[in-house]
Amino acid sequence: MTEEGYKEAAQNVTAWYRSHGRDLPWRRTKDPYAIWVSEIMLQQTQVETVKPYYERFINELPTAADLAEAEEQRVFKLWEGLGYYRRASHLKEAAETVVRDYAGRFPDTYEELLKLKGVGMYTASAIASIAFGIPKGVVDGNTLRIVSRLLNREDNIALQKTKNAFGEVMDAMIRYADPSDFNQGMMDLGAMICTPAKPVCEACPIASLCQARLAGTVGRLPVNNKKINKSILEYMTVVIRESDRYFMIPNENGLLQNLYGFAQYSCDTPSEFEQLFYDQYGVRIRLTEYVSDIKHVFTHREWRMHVYGGEVAGERSFGNRTDFYTLEEIEKLPVSTAHLKVLKSYLKAVN
Numbered sequence: 001m002t003e004e005g006y007k008e009a010a011q012n013v014t015a016w017y018r019s020h021g022r023d024l025p026w027r028r029t030k031d032p033y034a035i036w037v038s039e040i041m042l043q044q045t046q047v048e049t050v051k052p053y054y055e056r057f058i059n060e061l062p063t064a065a066d067l068a069e070a071e072e073q074r075v076f077k078l079w080e081g082l083g084y085y086r087r088a089s090h091l092k093e094a095a096e097t098v099v100r101d102y103a104g105r106f107p108d109t110y111e112e113l114l115k116l117k118g119v120g121m122y123t124a125s126a127i128a129s130i131a132f133g134i135p136k137g138v139v140d141g142n143t144l145r146i147v148s149r150l151l152n153r154e155d156n157i158a159l160q161k162t163k164n165a166f167g168e169v170m171d172a173m174i175r176y177a178d179p180s181d182f183n184q185g186m187m188d189l190g191a192m193i194c195t196p197a198k199p200v201c202e203a204c205p206i207a208s209l210c211q212a213r214l215a216g217t218v219g220r221l222p223v224n225n226k227k228i229n230k231s232i233l234e235y236m237t238v239v240i241r242e243s244d245r246y247f248m249i250p251n252e253n254g255l256l257q258n259l260y261g262f263a264q265y266s267c268d269t270p271s272e273f274e275q276l277f278y279d280q281y282g283v284r285i286r287l288t289e290y291v292s293d294i295k296h297v298f299t300h301r302e303w304r305m306h307v308y309g310g311e312v313a314g315e316r317s318f319g320n321r322t323d324f325y326t327l328e329e330i331e332k333l334p335v336s337t338a339h340l341k342v343l344k345s346y347l348k349a350v351n
């Protein structure tokens with residue numbers, strides 16, 4: 001994307017946020033302490049749950065000094081029900097640091113914020129931009145998804161190198177807008193419009209710039225494959241549909257020999273899958289949408305299947321191939337349990 005594109009995207013998101021952003025209690029202040037408390041609470045908890053906890057916490061302990069002096073039991077009591085109590089101890093420890101090392105004034109640079117206990121890159125960027133107007137883009141699931149779609153990039157967002165690269169894109173955009181409103185706009189865009197499933201592109205302020213929308217690849221982005229260990233095998237599994245029939249083939253060897261399953265390859269991106277399928281069957285297919293991740297445990301290994309829906313692309317179809325089956329026919333085939341789970345999840349998502 002060009003600099004002009006970044007500029008337009010940043011300004012559109014900011015303008016949209018000013019008229020459509022969510023009105024949340026912690027957005028009525030620029031106090032870094034209050035913003036920090038809200039961000040720590042939001043780390044593993046939903047917005048609606050956090051609201052009353054935040055209000056109570058800030059009423060009872062309105063400054064970093066109050067929190068630093070408070071009895072630990074009192075802090076835990078205020079946290080009761082929010083879970084992940086380690087967050088509360090880190091909060092208190094960081095408040096003590098602010099009082100001891102910064103004379104009670106919250107550090108006002110991204111680098112200094114990162115040194116506080118429990119403050120990671122996301123939280124430091126959020127506080128720096130919202131409280132101090134520092135142009136540092138926030139990088140989390142929401143913004144990674146938006147950037148991946150905006151640029152139509154299949155980079156795996158589970159990898160640190162993608163997070164770094166997409167973080168640079170966020171930083172490139174934020175320079176052209178008010179950092180606080182831009183970051184909060186991206187957070188809200190991810191929560192309300194550019195959602196993982198069924199994004200509302202018609203209402204999106206960056207729809208005219210969105211490369212995935214232009215290419216028709218929104219549904220299959222972002223790519224998010226978390227590789228865990230050797231006994232866990234990762235696959236992309238695609239339910240290819242032609243009217244009311246589904247492509248299934250028997251396994252020739254391996255764990256599920258002779259059992260039927262959907263097309264499946266150990267690969268990382270939709271484009272790679274389409275190429276592998278073409279190489280094997282000579283037919284162009286198109287992955288249309290991401291469906292879900294399915295886990296299936298065998299005795300000594302585990303499959304992680306990233307399930308997508310697909311269709312035959314362009315003119316050529318499978319013709320007279322008999323590899324397509326209706327749902328009634330599939331019921332009579334010997335299908336592996338793993339792939340029955342895939343089918344169930346697919347049907348649930350598309351119906």
Ligand code: SF4
Nearest residue numbers: 194199201204207210
């Ligand atoms: S146009 Fe759609 S896919 Fe693209 S950023 Fe907006 S909501 Fe997301």
